Amino acid sequence: MSGRLQGRTALVTGSTGGIGVAVARALAAEGAFVVVSGRDAGRGEEVVRSIAGAGGQAAFVAADLSKGAHAVEALAASALAAAGGRLDILVNNAAMLLTPTPTAEVPEDTIDAALATSVKSMFLLTGLLAPRMAARGGGAVVNLGSINGLVGMAHSALYSMTKAAVHSLTKSWSAEYGPYGVRVNTLAPGPTLTEKVKGYKEHLEPILARAPSRRASAPEEIAAAAVFLASDDAANVHGATLTVDGGFSAV
Numbered sequence: 001m002s003g004r005l006q007g008r009t010a011l012v013t014g015s016t017g018g019i020g021v022a023v024a025r026a027l028a029a030e031g032a033f034v035v036v037s038g039r040d041a042g043r044g045e046e047v048v049r050s051i052a053g054a055g056g057q058a059a060f061v062a063a064d065l066s067k068g069a070h071a072v073e074a075l076a077a078s079a080l081a082a083a084g085g086r087l088d089i090l091v092n093n094a095a096m097l098l099t100p101t102p103t104a105e106v107p108e109d110t111i112d113a114a115l116a117t118s119v120k121s122m123f124l125l126t127g128l129l130a131p132r133m134a135a136r137g138g139g140a141v142v143n144l145g146s147i148n149g150l151v152g153m154a155h156s157a158l159y160s161m162t163k164a165a166v167h168s169l170t171k172s173w174s175a176e177y178g179p180y181g182v183r184v185n186t187l188a189p190g191p192t193l194t195e196k197v198k199g200y201k202e203h204l205e206p207i208l209a210r211a212p213s214r215r216a217s218a219p220e221e222i223a224a225a226a227v228f229l230a231s232d233d234a235a236n237v238h239g240a241t242l243t244v245d246g247g248f249s250a251v
């Protein structure tokens with residue numbers, strides 16, 4: 001690793017499991033102080049220990065992002081305090097993954113929970129942290145989108161709606177914060193082999209059969225792209241969608 005994020009501070013939402021863990025570890029391996037967050041304190045502390053064990057620096061802040069503005073404000077305040085009053089990088093990664101379900105069978109409370117967790121919390125958190133970055137003259141926001149935000153898939157309307165919203169927010173925030181030095185980009189993975197996604201094998205096979213690479217990504221491959229977007233290597237990359245999907249969405 002080359003210390004590309006030495007002296008920077010980062011908050012990664014949803015970094016107690018899945019892709020977020022790999023992103024937190026990769027940012028820390030490049031020298032960033034990382035605030036790990038999620039609902040599960042046990043898994044969060046374990047991620048912090050693994051980062052410290054690898055020579056990095058991190059702290060855990062618990063947050064349930066389905067709980068609205070108060071929970072998001074508390075996360076922003078605690079994350080800023082843990083990071084010494086300044087956050088340079090925000091990775092909006094937390095989301096509700098949803099089992100493919102016909103639209104007509106999706107319960108209303110699932111729609112509300114998915115929008116609250118995957119869209120509203122990101123909207124509120126970025127509204128709290130991006131202006132602080134802008135006031136200091138710079139920062140990077142990486143929003144986790146998905147190929148579902150780009151391509152229609154049967155029985156995935158709700159999840160795809162949340163991810164399409166993320167793709168749209170990246171563009172709006174690029175226009176709003178970019179002139180003040182805050183770069184906002186979307187990282188759009190295709191199927192990525194977290195423990196949870198390994199259980200969706202039958203849903204993945206038709207997607208992977210169409211992807212030029214014919215395989216899913218490892219979480220570390222998504223994390224490498226997140227490091228790129230967060231780092232000065234992407235200094236003039238604003239409002240982009242970086243797909244890491246084995247080419248699925250291109251063909």
Ligand SMILES: NC(=O)c1ccc[n+]([C@@H]2O[C@H](COP(=O)([O-])OP(=O)(O)OC[C@H]3O[C@@H](n4cnc5c(N)ncnc54)[C@H](OP(=O)(O)O)[C@@H]3O)[C@@H](O)[C@H]2O)c1
Nearest residue numbers: 014016017018019038039040064065066095144146191192
């Ligand atoms: N894996 C894929 O194949 C794939 C593909 C395309 C896009 N993505 C996107 O990549 C991101 C990460 O996905 P993933 O597969 O790593 O998901 P995951 O394994 O389900 O992990 C989700 C993370 O979000 C946290 N989280 C969930 N609900 C939360 C809540 N209410 N409040 C706070 N934190 C919450 C979880 O932590 P706690 O349980 O501790 O709260 C966990 O750390 C998501 O934005 C997803 O849409 C994933």
